[in-house]
Amino acid sequence: MATELSMLPTQVLAPFKGVKKVTIEEYFTSGHRTCQGCESALVMKLMAKAAGPRTIILGSTGCMYVANTTYYSTSWVVPWMHTQLGASGSAAVGTAAGLKALMRKGRIKQEPINVIAFCGDGGGADMGLSSISAALTYPEYNFLILMYDNESYANTDIQLSGMTPYGANTTFSPPGKARRLLHKRWKKNVAGMLAAGHPECRFVATVDASYPLEMMNRVRKALSIGGPTFIHSLDPCPKGWDYDPIQSHDLGELAVETGVWPLFEVEDGVLRFYGKSKAIAQGRKRKPVREYLLRQGRFAHFIEEDIEYFQTKIDQMWERWLLPGIAPFRLADDIKKALARSETEIESTA
Amino acid sequence: MSLATQPVPTADKEMLISGCAAIAQALRLASIDVVTAYPIRPYDTVMQAVAKLIANGELDAEYIVACSEHDQFEIVKHASAVGARVFCGSSGVGWMYAMEAIAVTPALRLPMLALVGNRALDDPGAFGCEHNDALCVRDLGWLLTWVDTAQEALDTALIAYRVAEDPRIFLPCAIGADGAFLTHSEALVKVPSQEKVDQFLPKYDRGDKLLHPDNPITVAPQVNEDWVMEIRKQNDGAMRRAPGVIQEAYADFHRIFGRQGGNPFVEEYMADDADVILLGQGTLSMPVKVGVRKLREQGHKVGFVRLKWFRPFPTQEVQDALRGAKAVGVIDRDYSFGSPNYGAVLYNEVRSALYDLPQRPHVISFICGLGGREVTLDSVTEMSEILLKAAKTGRMDQPNYWIGVRG
Numbered sequence: 001m002a003t004e005l006s007m008l009p010t011q012v013l014a015p016f017k018g019v020k021k022v023t024i025e026e027y028f029t030s031g032h033r034t035c036q037g038c039e040s041a042l043v044m045k046l047m048a049k050a051a052g053p054r055t056i057i058l059g060s061t062g063c064m065y066v067a068n069t070t071y072y073s074t075s076w077v078v079p080w081m082h083t084q085l086g087a088s089g090s091a092a093v094g095t096a097a098g099l100k101a102l103m104r105k106g107r108i109k110q111e112p113i114n115v116i117a118f119c120g121d122g123g124g125a126d127m128g129l130s131s132i133s134a135a136l137t138y139p140e141y142n143f144l145i146l147m148y149d150n151e152s153y154a155n156t157d158i159q160l161s162g163m164t165p166y167g168a169n170t171t172f173s174p175p176g177k178a179r180r181l182l183h184k185r186w187k188k189n190v191a192g193m194l195a196a197g198h199p200e201c202r203f204v205a206t207v208d209a210s211y212p213l214e215m216m217n218r219v220r221k222a223l224s225i226g227g228p229t230f231i232h233s234l235d236p237c238p239k240g241w242d243y244d245p246i247q248s249h250d251l252g253e254l255a256v257e258t259g260v261w262p263l264f265e266v267e268d269g270v271l272r273f274y275g276k277s278k279a280i281a282q283g284r285k286r287k288p289v290r291e292y293l294l295r296q297g298r299f300a301h302f303i304e305e306d307i308e309y310f311q312t313k314i315d316q317m318w319e320r321w322l323l324p325g326i327a328p329f330r331l332a333d334d335i336k337k338a339l340a341r342s343e344t345e346i347e348s349t350a
Numbered sequence: 351m352s353l354a355t356q357p358v359p360t361a362d363k364e365m366l367i368s369g370c371a372a373i374a375q376a377l378r379l380a381s382i383d384v385v386t387a388y389p390i391r392p393y394d395t396v397m398q399a400v401a402k403l404i405a406n407g408e409l410d411a412e413y414i415v416a417c418s419e420h421d422q423f424e425i426v427k428h429a430s431a432v433g434a435r436v437f438c439g440s441s442g443v444g445w446m447y448a449m450e451a452i453a454v455t456p457a458l459r460l461p462m463l464a465l466v467g468n469r470a471l472d473d474p475g476a477f478g479c480e481h482n483d484a485l486c487v488r489d490l491g492w493l494l495t496w497v498d499t500a501q502e503a504l505d506t507a508l509i510a511y512r513v514a515e516d517p518r519i520f521l522p523c524a525i526g527a528d529g530a531f532l533t534h535s536e537a538l539v540k541v542p543s544q545e546k547v548d549q550f551l552p553k554y555d556r557g558d559k560l561l562h563p564d565n566p567i568t569v570a571p572q573v574n575e576d577w578v579m580e581i582r583k584q585n586d587g588a589m590r591r592a593p594g595v596i597q598e599a600y601a602d603f604h605r606i607f608g609r610q611g612g613n614p615f616v617e618e619y620m621a622d623d624a625d626v627i628l629l630g631q632g633t634l635s636m637p638v639k640v641g642v643r644k645l646r647e648q649g650h651k652v653g654f655v656r657l658k659w660f661r662p663f664p665t666q667e668v669q670d671a672l673r674g675a676k677a678v679g680v681i682d683r684d685y686s687f688g689s690p691n692y693g694a695v696l697y698n699e700v701r702s703a704l705y706d707l708p709q710r711p712h713v714i715s716f717i718c719g720l721g722g723r724e725v726t727l728d729s730v731t732e733m734s735e736i737l738l739k740a741a742k743t744g745r746m747d748q749p750n751y752w753i754g755v756r757g
């Protein structure tokens with residue numbers, strides 16, 4: 001069946017080889033009203049820069065809609081359209097499908113146009129998960145869905161989302177006299193879930209804008225490889241996480257160094273950890289999560305027991321999961337033995 | 351013979367097809383670019399027909415089986431923004447599931463065409479025809495029309511594209527088609543030639559509203575109280591221009607295809623000299639016309655008016671059609687719980703439209719045929735008798751009646 005796929009060509013976006021090689025032009029510029037230290041605004045800027053001028057961007061409801069498109073002062077240089085909170089996947093599919101039909105029928109010039117739909121964690125991991133999952137199964141359309149995850153509904157007053165870390169203080173989970181922790185759900189494992197659940201999707205990655213070059217190059221790869229792709233970005237949020245805006249980058253780095261946020265990409269069925277996560281996966285010691293948690297006011301109500309619980313969960317992810325950050329289960333012993341045996345057989349035949 | 355195995359008509363030809371299959375033929379002739387399907391009875395037979403057209407190479411479009419109605423409507427919304435001619439549809443609660451996307455489309459000025467195969471909003475479980483699904487868009491800026499026959503379904507789909515995509519309008523359009531009665535009933539349909547359709551229907555040209563790197567606009571920015579009222583008024587302007595554009599389209603349609611002459615907004619049946627008039631939408635016209643004819647044979651001056659366009663509501667045409675009557679009965683296949691006089695939706699619209707007449711007829715609300723229940727000849731007689739009594743005595747016993755209902 002794959003031979004019947006009619007794909008449009010994509011733009012060839014080679015990786016930027018060093019910060020000094022990054023293009024000067026900006027496609028997300030002044031005019032926005034994001035908070036000081038907003039890492040998601042940086043994600044938008046880097047994403048647009050990485051994609052270049054022949055790009056259409058769709059933005060679902062959230063901070064990066066409301067703050068960036070005040071009428072008469074839009075910050076978008078490239079064409080941009082709003083989509084509904086849970087519709088980033090559908091927006092990407094519809095735009096790509098429309099372009100494809102019109103190019104095939106000769107109604108618009110045939111050329112590779114990047115299509116990027118972004119969503120926040122509320123729009124992506126909560127409401128729009130079904131739409132994104134659906135989108136990743138349409139192999140004939142080229143687009144990237146980027147989820148900027150600031151770990152709450154930050155536009156509407158910092159309410160908890162399915163991506164808010166365990167125990168965090170949000171306006172929907174305030175610590176109180178009777179209940180110290182109102183929020184006891186563990187954060188969803190979205191990139192891993194989408195990579196595992198959509199075997200035809202050629203590129204899924206996690207990124208962190210504290211490492212801008214790595215981040216931009218993953219956007220470029222996602223747009224070049226063809227078909228539907230997905231990137232999950234962890235974005236420190238001064239307002240929602242409650243810290244001095246000057247610390248955004250530090251927190252982005254700490255998230256990786258403590259192992260809370262693993263950086264990885266799954267490209268054509270091959271999983272790679274990259275950046276500091278690669279060293280961690282290879283055994284380098286992680287910083288204690290305490291260093292990450294205690295710099296954020298949203299965890300100020302944590303007692304020792306909560307920090308320990310958090311550390312245990314992160315330790316489990318790296319030490320007990322089949323694939324850290326991706327597959328939160330282990331193999332039963334008999335299966336492990338059987339798989340090890342067949343692997344030996346494969347090696348000996350080779 | 352199935353629709354799919356029939357050859358593509360190159361000239362006008364007749365086909366025995368359902369209302370949904372007739373619309374699929376219109377989509378083929380309109381050369382749509384993107385279509386999204388999701389299953390729910392009864393509208394989805396149109397998508398089954400589309401799927402066969404795609405599979406057989408008779409229609410060149412991006413055919414996308416979506417994963418929910420919300421996805422379905424969002425996908426075509428965005429395809430329309432980049433200049434594609436699009437189609438989708440739904441029924442009953444499926445239409446409601448898509449309501450967020452449906453609600454925002456008019457302000458985006460996207461001329462999406464959607465079929466509503468009218469269905470009850472179950473629970474409790476009911477597949478049958480009820481108009482409350484489509485009527486949910488009455489205040490949202492959608493053009494909304496109801497069709498009566500498979501022929502009218504095909505014709506109206508072509509007319510709807512022409513009106514919706516007119517740059518003076520740029521509004522989405524919903525076609526109401528009674529579930530089962532029209533969606534699934536087959537009739538002989540004249541399918542026009544491609545040449546004639548091309549003459550009638552220009553290509554969709556979004557102009558300076560096109561979302562494309564050559565035209566880097568920001569669509570749907572944050573306007574808040576600064577501008578949203580002006581934008582609503584602009585949409586109102588488009589809706590107010592719609593009657594004129596609809597009239598132009600029908601005139602051209604009649605000139606090119608030789609059908610759809612007469613008044614585009616209302617169909618009048620024995621209404622000229624009628625003392626009492628029944629008014630309704632969609633396929634109930636069949637039993638009502640038969641009932642009216644029988645009552646006429648008995649010497650009762652009864653008439654029928656079928657409303658074809660609900661939005662824009664043809665106030666003048668409805669006034670003209672009803673002004674001579676002593677009593678008017680509005681038959682609704684829908685209901686509006688707790689509304690004025692505990693009447694149904696169309697009733698209150700018609701009653702409001704008649705308010706400015708110097709001599710107003712009595713207007714009675716008949717709630718009839720809900721959940722797919724048939725509007726029978728007995729029901730037509732019952733409703734007519736209520737109207738005749740009101741006309742004779744000059745007073746109404748009550749403003750509303752549930753017809754053909756137990757208890």
